Amino acid sequence: MSTDEPKTAFWIATPAGTSAIAVTVLEGPDAKDLIERFFRSIRGSGNIQVPVGRFRYGRWHTGPEAPPHAPEDMAMPPGEDLIVCHVGQQRFEIHSHGGSMATARIAYDLQRHGARQITWQDQLLEEQAWFLAWPQIAFLQASTLRTASILAQQRENWIRFAEKARTIPAGSVSIVAELKHMLEWESYGMHLLLPRKIALFGPPNAGKSSLMNRLGGFERSIIHELPGTTRDVVSQVTAIDGWPAEILDTAGIREGKDEIERQGITFAKNAVTSSELRLLILDSANAPDDAGLSALMKLQPDLVVWNKLDLATGHHDRLSNSVAVSALTGDGIPELIDRIGQLLVGDSPETGLPVPLNGFMSEKLREALKLVEIHDWPALQILFYDNDLSEGEPGLPD
Ligand SMILES: Nc1nc2c(ncn2[C@@H]2O[C@H](COP(=O)(O)OP(=O)(O)OP(=O)(O)O)[C@@H](O)[C@H]2O)c(=O)[nH]1
Ligand SMILES: [Mg+2]
Numbered sequence: 001m002s003t004d005e006p007k008t009a010f011w012i013a014t015p016a017g018t019s020a021i022a023v024t025v026l027e028g029p030d031a032k033d034l035i036e037r038f039f040r041s042i043r044g045s046g047n048i049q050v051p052v053g054r055f056r057y058g059r060w061h062t063g064p065e066a067p068p069h070a071p072e073d074m075a076m077p078p079g080e081d082l083i084v085c086h087v088g089q090q091r092f093e094i095h096s097h098g099g100s101m102a103t104a105r106i107a108y109d110l111q112r113h114g115a116r117q118i119t120w121q122d123q124l125l126e127e128q129a130w131f132l133a134w135p136q137i138a139f140l141q142a143s144t145l146r147t148a149s150i151l152a153q154q155r156e157n158w159i160r161f162a163e164k165a166r167t168i169p170a171g172s173v174s175i176v177a178e179l180k181h182m183l184e185w186e187s188y189g190m191h192l193l194l195p196r197k198i199a200l201f202g203p204p205n206a207g208k209s210s211l212m213n214r215l216g217g218f219e220r221s222i223i224h225e226l227p228g229t230t231r232d233v234v235s236q237v238t239a240i241d242g243w244p245a246e247i248l249d250t251a252g253i254r255e256g257k258d259e260i261e262r263q264g265i266t267f268a269k270n271a272v273t274s275s276e277l278r279l280l281i282l283d284s285a286n287a288p289d290d291a292g293l294s295a296l297m298k299l300q301p302d303l304v305v306w307n308k309l310d311l312a313t314g315h316h317d318r319l320s321n322s323v324a325v326s327a328l329t330g331d332g333i334p335e336l337i338d339r340i341g342q343l344l345v346g347d348s349p350e351t352g353l354p355v356p357l358n359g360f361m362s363e364k365l366r367e368a369l370k371l372v373e374i375h376d377w378p379a380l381q382i383l384f385y386d387n388d389l390s391e392g393e394p395g396l397p398d
Pocket of ligand 1: 203204205206207208209210211222223224225226227228229230231250251252253307308309310311325326327328329
């Protein structure tokens, strides 16, 4: 935070969109004054004092200052019912109706009176050391139970590692191997939030779109018996085996009949080469000949999926690294999901190892490695300094 920014800040602590209740948190030296300016007794007169540790039911009054120039979508009528909780010396929570209008109005009024709006992520980063804040932010944004439980554990791992880095005896380089090992899991850590790309490609009519819909759980792609249905790359973010994934359905690859289809095939090939996992989808009942197959194999699939197992006549024996499924009946889909899960993520780091969860954390680890290399132990301590745990650390900046 730069010095000329207002010291009083607020953030919306609940997710965007409509919910039962929205929570705006207000903190700083002006928080109390701001609450007193806008919060009124439910009986309509006078402002309400809210002692620390208590909450009060009342109304948000914009009063005579209600801005005529306020954007229309912020036109919450003065007098919206809400609850104010005084949760810390300079910290209040405003619990309002969960639609976006109430929070927008509150935000508008607070901002006009000098408070600074930040995101809940900014707030966590301002309040906590980076190695605590980032795992927490990642945990709160986890999209699957599997990644949420890994990320909850990551926070514990980082706490332990930071303690070790802070207290390591000067001159000890034993931490180097561990730092390097943590950096080896960079891609794994980043993809706990960032979906990995899975491309479905193959000849027209093989059932790529049907499979995409089956894996994604709803009718995202158009399915049709005519070959050449999918033209653009159609993507869908979902979870496969508990891992965040983005499935890309592509145009069937053949000698393009028209310019649009040829364009689609170029896009398809680009999507395949830029994906983390490539699945070649083939029709069991109408397999390509050897020349067609070897042309498709040039795109280096990680796995071949023989679809239309319900019509199968044994074609799936032709390739070793393959599975057989029916997008129509669902047969073989659980096995396919298992295989995708294994191929997508591979091994997991050993329990207890903290891994970088984004570029910022990787950078910090590289910085730590450099500091150990140049034997700058005090700087290493500062890098892993934590306000809450290591009071009175010598030589720390203000
Ligand atoms: N019997 C059977 N039919 C299937 C199966 N999967 C897809 N189909 C049918 O095959 C036809 C083509 O399916 P799509 O999913 O549109 O195939 P596609 O590979 O996306 O085709 P393009 O977009 O044209 O490249 C449709 O009539 C589907 O209903 C399956 O497992 N079994
Ligand atoms: Mg299609």
